[in-house]
Amino acid sequence: MPAISHKGAIMPSSPVRKLVPFAEAAKKRGIHIYPLNIGQPDIKTPSQAIQAVKDTDMEILAYSHSAGNESYRTKLVTHYNKIEMGLTIDDVIVSTGGSEALLFTMGSICDYGDEVIIPEPFYANYNGFATASGVTVRPIPTKIENNFALPSISDFEELISDKTKAILICNPGNPTGYLYTQEEMNQLAALVKKHDLFLVADEVYREFAYDGREHLSVMNIPGLEQHAIMIDSVSKRYSMCGARIGCMVSKNKEVMATAMKFAQARLSPPTFAQIAAEAALDTPQAYFNEVIGEYIERRDILIAGLKNIPGVEVANPGGAFYCVAQLPVDDTDAFAQWMLESFQLDNETIMVAPAAGFYSTAGVGKNQIRIAYVLEKESLIKAVQILAEALKAYNA
Template identity: 70%
Template sequence: MPKISAKGQAMPESPIRKLVPYAEAAKKRGTHVYHLNIGQPDIKTPQVALDAIRNNDIEILAYSHSEGSESYRTKLAEYYNARGLNVQPQEIIITTGGSEALMFTMGSICDTGDEVIIPEPFYANYNGFATASGVNVVPVVSKIENNFALPPIEEFEKLISPKTKAILICNPGNPTGYLYSREEIEKLAAIVKKHDLFLIADEVYREFTYDGKDHVSILEREDLNDHAIVVDSVSKRYSMCGARIGCMISRNRQVKATALKFAQARLSPPTFAQLASEAALETPQSYFDEVISEYVERRDLVIKELSAIEGVKVAKPQGAFYCIAELPIEDADKFAQWLLEDFQVDGETVMVAPAAGFYSTPGIGKNQVRIAYVLKKENLLKAVSILKEGLKAYHG
């Protein structure tokens, strides 16, 4: 039999999606599954975006430009400029989701065997993107005991080698909800300038910050013009995960020109989805005010209920809509599968994402799960109650 590639064998499974067959089997048995495993908001997509798809006179669904339509990039630049970030349309490449933006970034700045330093736990697919690009992830461990705060800057400097090309952060963070302070961004900026590295910021959750805290973008700093690469997406901001539209932003002309070659190789991003994304930029601030207020209430509910469960430790997020919970178990993979295969309360169970896949250091996070609080409050309350009963039964 022909052999699968070593790269293919090394590609990690998604901790978010690998339990889907068990969830589907549970549903076929008639069990209702509360999905706390995936960041698919239940917030309605802005009507203006949906109307842009319904109400158009396109007769030929043609290619767009490889870097995305000029109209969309121009309006997207205006969105950033309104937030004081000084972005020009020619500094933007529209991508098929934030995922493609990260792939283009790694392909543009890294050779096989190069290293990217990432605070962990991190978005699980960073492992996949790195593997596909032949890049080695070098983790800096952050801990639930101090709410996943950025480790001391000295820890980053210890890990920098001749192979290091970049530091990658997610701000606010998936899966922790951690929000980087201005001081932390300043320290990271000093490191990348000192060692001539890139600073990549995944800012797809920029709108979702809580407790009066502001998001600090690396695009605010003109001293990082040669170093900064931002990844963004419409998926979470406008509850448009299925549009698969993101972008890569860099003021470094060489980075932009190189990434454009990758964009040309895949021809163009989806035309209809760009129309919807462009229209979504007209979404009023009131939409975000309501959404953020709702997420704060959901966060507070989830943290309160999880903290009340004996043996559970949970970090309080300051942004995004995820939290990491440490459970009184040894193996979250086995527990999550057991919840779907062997446990239910009144015909209902819950699906969580085992957190080990959000780390690259072996053995860390095995007793943790990521919880996405993207359900209505009454459903979140029910789901956490089921999780509590599940822990009791699992130990029993």
Template identity: 70%
Template sequence: MPSISRKGQSMPESPIRKLVPFAENAKKKGVKVIHLNIGQPDIKTPKVALDAVKNNTLEVLEYSRTEGSDTYREKLAGYYEKQGVHINASEIIVTTGGSEALAFALGTVTDMGDEIIIPEPFYANYNGFATANGVKVVPVVSGIETNFALPPIEAFEKAIGPKTKAILICNPGNPTGYLYSKEEIEQLAALVKKHDLYLIADEVYREFTYEGKKHHSILQEKGLEQHAIVVDSVSKRYSMCGARIGCLISQNKMVIKTAMKFAQARLSPPTFALIASEAALDTPQSYFDDVIEEYVERRDLLLDALKEIEGIKVAKPQGAFYCIAELPIADADDFAQWLLESFQLDGETVMVAPAAGFYATPGLGKNQIRIAYVLEKEQLVKAVTILKEALKVYKKS
């Protein structure tokens, strides 16, 4: 039998999706599964985006431009201008989701055997992208005790070696919901300039910040033009996860020129999704105001309910729509699978994402889960009730 590549064998499973077969089996048995595992908002997609596709009169569904249409990229540059980010259309490459933008970024700035530094826990697929590119992730640990704040900058500097090419952050953070302050971004900016590294920022949750806090983009940092690479996406912003439209942004001309070669190899982003995404840029601010208000209410409800469960520790998110909860158990992977295979309360159970997959350091996150509070408040309350009762039974067994 032909062999499988070592790279393929070492490719990590997604902690977000690996339990899907168990969830499907539970549903076949008539158990209702409440999904806390995935960041699929139940917020309605803006009507203007759906109508742009529904009412389109295209007769030939052609390839789009490799870098995305001029009209979309120019309109997108206008969106960033309103956010205080001054870029032009030539500094944007439209991608098939933020995932492809991340893959292009790593392919552009790293070679086999290079290293990237990432504060952990981090978006689990960073491990996958790094593995696919033959790149080693060097983690810098942040903890639930500090609400997953940026670790001391000295820890980052200590992690820098001869093969380090970039520091990668997610802001606001997935899975923690932590929002990096302007001062923290300035510290990272100074560090990458000092050591001539790239700073890659995944900013797909930029719209969702709470308590009046503002998102500070790395593209707003003066003097970082040759170092900054931003990954963005329409998926969460407009509740358009299925559109698979993202972008890579950099003012470094060689980064854009090189990333374009990767983009050309995959031909083009999807045409109908581009049309929807361009229309979505006309979404009024009131849409986001309402969505943010809803997420704050969900977050507060979820955290209050979780804190009533004995032994649970939970960090308070300042952005995005995720939180990390530490459970009074030894193995969250086993618990998450057990929930789907062996537990139900009044015909319902919950699906969570075990947090170990959001770390690169072996052994960390073993007793933690990530919860996405993208469901209606009634569902969140029910989910926490199920978790509470499940923990009682699981610990006894």
């Protein structure tokens, strides 16, 4: 029988989606599941985005420009320049989600065997994107005890070699919710300039910064123009995950010209979704104020509830809508599967994302889970109750 590729064999499974078959089986048994595993907000998509697609009058659903519709890119640049990024339309390539933007980035700045340093835990698909691109991830550990703050610069420098091409961060972080301080961002900026590296910042949760803190974009740091690459997406900002529209942003002309070749190879991003994303840019600030207020309330309820469970340790997120919790179990993969297969409370259970898949270092994070607080507050309260009872039963 013909063999599959080595790259395919080592491609990691998604910690977010790999338990879906067990959840589907539980639903068939009549079990209600609270999905805490995936960052799919229950917030309504802005109505103007949906209406723009409904109002579209076209006889041919045609390709767009490979970089995305000019009208969308122009409006997107105006949106970014409200926070003084100083961009032009040539600094933006529209992608099929932030995922494709990350693939374009790795393809543009890395050759096979090159290395990217990433603080872990990190968005699980970074492992997959790196595998698909032939890139080696060099993880640098962060700790739940200090909310997964940036490691020391000396720790970064110990990992830098002649194969290192970039440092990749998610800010605010998925899965940790950590929001980098201005000092930390400036430290990273100085580091990449010192070693002539790229600083790639996944900023898809930019708007979701809490407790009076502000997000500092990699595009707002002076002197980083040739080093900075920003990844963005409409998925979380406007609760438009299914649109699959993101973008890659950089002022480095050589990087963008290279990325354009990858963009041309896939032809163009989705036409209808660009129409929706362009309309979504008109969303008033009141929408975000309400959404941010809701997420802060959800976070506070969830964190307080988790801290009341014996043996559970949890970091307090400063942004996004995730947290990482450490549980009194040896293997959260087994525990998460058990909750779907063998546990229920009043005919209900929960689905979580085992956190080992958010690490690149083997064996790390096996007693942790990621929780997405994207459900209404009453559901989060019930989900915490279920988790507490499940832990009692599992450890009995």
